[in-house]
Amino acid sequence: MSEVFLKDALVTLKESGVRITPQRHAILEFLISSEQHPTADEIYKALEADFPNMSVATVYNNLRVFRNAGLVKELTYGDSSSRFDFVTHDHYHIICDVxxxxxxxxxxxLExxxxxxxxxxxxxVNSHRLEVYGTCPECAS
Amino acid sequence: MSEVFLKDALVTLKESGVRITPQRHAILEFLISSEQHPTADEIYKALEADFPNMSVATVYNNLRVFRNAGLVKELTYGDSSSRFDFVTHDHYHIICDVxxxxxxxxxxxLExxxxxxxxxxxxxVNSHRLEVYGTCPECAS
DNA sequence: TAAACTAATTATAATGATTATAAAGAAGTA
DNA sequence: TACTTCTTTATAATCATTATAATTAGTTTA
Structure with missing residues (x-):
């Protein structure tokens, strides 16, 4: 399943003239496999083992490349750092306050x-953004 | 109209044991009268004339106080700085992409x-957030 | 009203996420 | 293979926000 997403993403990038580097491949792969909507720093740390020399700037640069290609959405909440979400099909987010x-x-x-x-x-109108806030089952108990 | 909002806000603050200082009064007044959802820095600059010695920290501190009191909402979009919105009754925002x-x-x-x-x-569930994006009439022409 | 208590403001430094820059490296192409 | 261009790296810069410590000012109560 996620293999398909990755392949499609790589095709999309190639078609818009973006080179596929090992770093880009790894960042995409991590984003797709992750269910955690990671921050740039979390991505950086997660790939540190495989890419000991990778720069944080590379992560940011490529997240921007992916965003411009429509592959990734940037989520900004109150907290300090953005989170990144690989775009599959339309879905909304519910966020635990705790x-x-x-x-x-x-x-x-919501047309x-x-x-x-x-x-x-x-x-x-072009688009909209909707988020629901609450307490997740784990934190509620 | 906005006078009522201000008075109510001051009462709310007093009831929760928050002191009414001239700076707080001015920040609230500016937020209520402003239709522009200003950033902290815009508030700071707008009040510079009346409060030449006011610190940026004061603006941030008080915006947090107001937010905790439920008087003000912090809006975070992709751009670098938060915007602040005086809470009157429930409403949503539509934002011009241009x-x-x-x-x-x-x-x-949206229950x-x-x-x-x-x-x-x-x-x-506690709450939700909804924003619509598009192009405003001025930018469309 | 005045002393005393406590919170708020100020000035400044620190933090931390993100971006800019320049040099080195790698991918694609003739 | 040599060339061109894009990408990465390393590092410095930027900028919003927060922390700190000293000073000032509301508020309370005698």
Whole structure:
């Protein structure tokens, strides 16, 4: 399953003229396999063993490359550092107020909200962002 | 109208044992009158004339105090600095991808989404966050 | 009202995430 | 193989935010 995502991602990159380097391959692979929405630093640390000489800048640079290619979404919450999420299909996030864990969930798109917003404000709507906050089962017990 | 908001806010603060200083008064007043969702630095600069000796730390400290009191919401987007929004009644934001302008709009709460999220993930839901992105009428023309 | 207690402000330094820069290295191409 | 261009690395710079310590100012109570 995740193999397919990786292959598709590599094709997407190649088509937009981006070179596939071992570092890029590894960052993508880690992002896809990770269910944890990691920060740039977490990615950096996770790949330290395989790439002892890799620079943090490489991680940031490539996350930006992936984001521009539409492969990765950057999630910004109140805390200090961004988290990165490999884009598979549309899903929303629910975030635990206690431990910060981010869990995916699916919900039909909110077109009606987009329509209303467009109607009221006169904006031409492109997209929306929705997050739900609460307490995860582990922290609740 | 905004006078009422200010008075209510001051009462709320007093009730939670927070002292009303001239700086706090000014920051609140500016936040309420502003339709621009300012950054901490914008608040600091706006009050520079009236409070030449005020420290940036004071702005940050008090924004945190207001946030803890539930008077102010912190908005974090991709860009570097947070924006702060005085809480009146529930409303959502639509953000222009071109110029970054943030406009308020109202929409009935999305309880059904919260319910579904809770059901699927087992979380105890507290709140949610929704933002719509697009192009504002000015930038579209 | 004035002393006393405590919280708030100020000035400054520190932190920490992210970005910029320049040199070295590697991928793709003729 | 030599060339061009993109990528990585190492490091320094930037910038928002927070921590610290000393000073100042609200608030309380006698």
């Amino acid at each position: 431990c910060g864990r981010i869990v995916d969930f699916h919900h039909p798109g 009606e909200v987009e329509h209303l917003a467009s109607h009221v404000t006169g904006f031409k | 110029c970054g302008r943030i406009v308020d709009f109202h929409h009935p709460g 059904e989404v919260e319910h579904l999220a809770s059901h699927v993930t087992g979380f105890k």
